[in-house]
Amino acid sequence: MKVLSKRKRNWRPNAYYHVVMRGNNRQNIFSSEEDMYHLMRCISHAAERYRFALIAFCIMTNHFHLLIRSEDDLSLIMRQINRRYSDYYSKRYRHVGRIYQSRYFAKEVDTPQALLAVSRYIHRNPIETKIPMVDRLTDYPFSSFPSYDAGTISSLTFIDTHSILQYLPPPFEKTSSGYVTYCLHEIDELLSMEEYMG
Structure with missing residues (x-):
């Protein structure tokens, strides 16, 4: 009997990809703050071994998002992150079987406008739920x-908070505070600005 092999993913070094990993049957795989912090540790461990940077990430209860640019093969990076977290989860909750819905979703983000839109979408996840998880996005520690908040000193060495700033359109300043303001605007406000700026 012929065994079907998994289709090889398209991946280009230093291209940007929007990666999504979901829990099996959309079930929660982050049941506590410690779980979310542990995934962040898994990402940090992967950053010690592989060359990559995140423009944006956000961990929700049943999935997480990454906007990533990597020099090393993305599949290797995701394999390490997912395996480390899965081992932790299975041990902590005595879980048997897979915790992920399937292989990670990855789509190349190939224009500056798309990069801004995807990063904004990822960062707004905690306030786009039926019941917002926080009042202010800067108060959500799992993204x-x-x-990007000028008043915050980040210890996350795998975060690249500079590359995206060059793509901010007028009237936003090409600074971290300009990016924060951009993300906090509603989509209809951004569209109105685009029409006004012509």
Whole structure:
């Protein structure tokens, strides 16, 4: 009987990818703050071994998002992150079987406008839920958004808070505070600005 092999993913070094990993059957795989902090540790461990940077990330209860640019093979990076977290989860909760819905989703983000839109979408996850998880995005510790806040000193060495700033459109300043303001605007406000700026 012929065994079907998994289709090889398209991946280009130093291209940007929006990566999403979901819990099996959309079930929660982050049941506590410690779980979310542990995933962040898994990402940090992967950053010690592989060359990559995150423009944005956000951990929710049943999935997480990464906007990543890597020199090393993305599949190797994700394999380490997912395996470390899965081992932790299985041990902590005595879980048997897989915790992820399937292989991670990855889509190349190939324009500056898309990069801004995807990063904004990722960062706004905690306030786009039916019941917002926080009042202010800078108060959500399980995303890269606080790293863009000028008043925050981030210890996350794998976060690249500079590359995206060059793509901010007028009237936003090409600074971290300009990016924060951009993300906090509603989509209809951004569209109105685009029309006004022509």
